[in-house]
Amino acid sequence: MTGRLSMCAAVLLVLGAGARAETIEERAQVCAGCHGENGKPVDKTIPTIWGQQAGYLYIQLRDFKRGDRKNEIMEPIASQFERDDMLAIAEYFSQKPWPDLGQPRAPKDIAEKAVSASRSVGCPACHLDRFQGDGTVPRLAGMGRDYLAKTIADFRTRARGNNPGMSDLMLATSPDDLAALADYLAGL
Ligand code: HEC
Ligand code: HEC
Incomplete structure (x- = not known):
């Protein structure tokens, strides 16, 4: 009886673990x-x-x-x-590896414009020098260019309203500089 019970318990444990693993x-x-x-x-x-x-x-x-x-x-x-x-x-x-989307590096003039805008706004103060992010601050390096442009535009119109601070920063940056930043970040 005890044997049977512990076997049931073992089966339940295995099933439980299996179900959890499968779920993720x-x-x-x-x-x-x-x-x-x-x-x-x-x-x-x-x-x-x-x-x-x-x-x-x-x-x-x-x-x-x-x-x-x-x-x-x-x-x-x-x-x-x-x-x-x-x-x-x-x-x-x-925990998964960041994929290489194979996006081109920004041309020199665009990259210079982006770096100078990013310095004056202070993007690296939060996103870090190589734009790898940390904790609740996202990685931007190598993110899809079109997604970057879309979400930057959404911050500006506050259609993306979950972080008003980011919206304020994006509104304080010129659309021209932001376009350069999207090209630059995508190509990192
Ligand atoms: C004060 C810190 C801070 C500064 C400065 C800052 N960011 Fe951010 N940024 C954040 C945080 C925090 C988030 C995440 C917001 C959220 O939770 O939605 C974010 C989100 C973003 C996203 C969205 C990424 C995604 O995957 O959707 C982009 C794009 C971005 N920042 C670009 C920039 C650029 C470009 C600059 C400089 C012009 C900049 N940020 C400056 C803190 C900052
Ligand atoms: C039918 C397509 C679709 C499916 C399925 C989907 N997503 Fe998304 N996801 C999107 C789109 C589109 C966005 C961008 C939304 C925006 O522009 O604000 C997004 C955004 C996100 C973001 C925000 C990333 C960032 O950089 O800001 C996270 C996190 C996310 N999805 C996680 C998930 C997870 C986890 C699952 C599965 C449980 C999932 N998604 C399933 C389409 C999808």
Whole structure:
């Protein structure tokens, strides 16, 4: 009887662990449909989440769920998750290698314009010198150019309203400089 019970307990444990492992993989499968099987997004306006900072990924999922960051696609997806799921998913994707999207380096004049704008606004104070980000500050280096341009525009109109500070900074920077920054960051 004791033997039988402990065997049942063992089976339950295995099933439990299996189900949990499958759940994270299954969830990742859903994400892969857009964010890419190999981490390369299927569309240029979709951001890279492989290798992104875990703290940042978590905050975005939380904000989509709360409706603080509005997006018709991501809101319903994030709404299914509880805090612990979001933390686990964020951790899972942050451990993946950042994909090389093969974007061209910005030409010299554009790069110079971007670097000078980024120095005067102080982007590296938060995103760090090589734009790798840290914690809740996202990596920008090598992010898709079209996504960068889109989300910068969304910050400016406050269509992306989850971080008013970033919106203020983007509004204080000229559209010309921001276009140069998107080219430059994508090519890093
Ligand atoms: C049907 C397509 C689709 C699916 C499936 C999808 N996403 Fe997204 N995701 C998007 C799009 C599009 C955006 C950009 C939204 C915007 O422009 O604000 C996005 C944005 C994000 C962001 C914000 C990234 C950043 O750099 O700001 C995170 C985090 C994210 N998705 C995580 C996930 C996770 C985790 C899953 C799976 C559970 C998932 N997504 C499934 C399309 C999708
Ligand atoms: C005071 C710190 C700070 C400064 C300065 C700053 N950022 Fe950010 N940035 C952040 C934080 C924090 C986020 C994440 C906001 C959120 O949670 O949605 C962010 C988000 C972003 C995103 C969105 C990335 C994504 O994956 O969606 C872009 C693009 C960006 N910043 C570009 C810039 C540029 C370009 C500059 C300089 C012109 C700059 N930032 C200056 C802190 C900063």
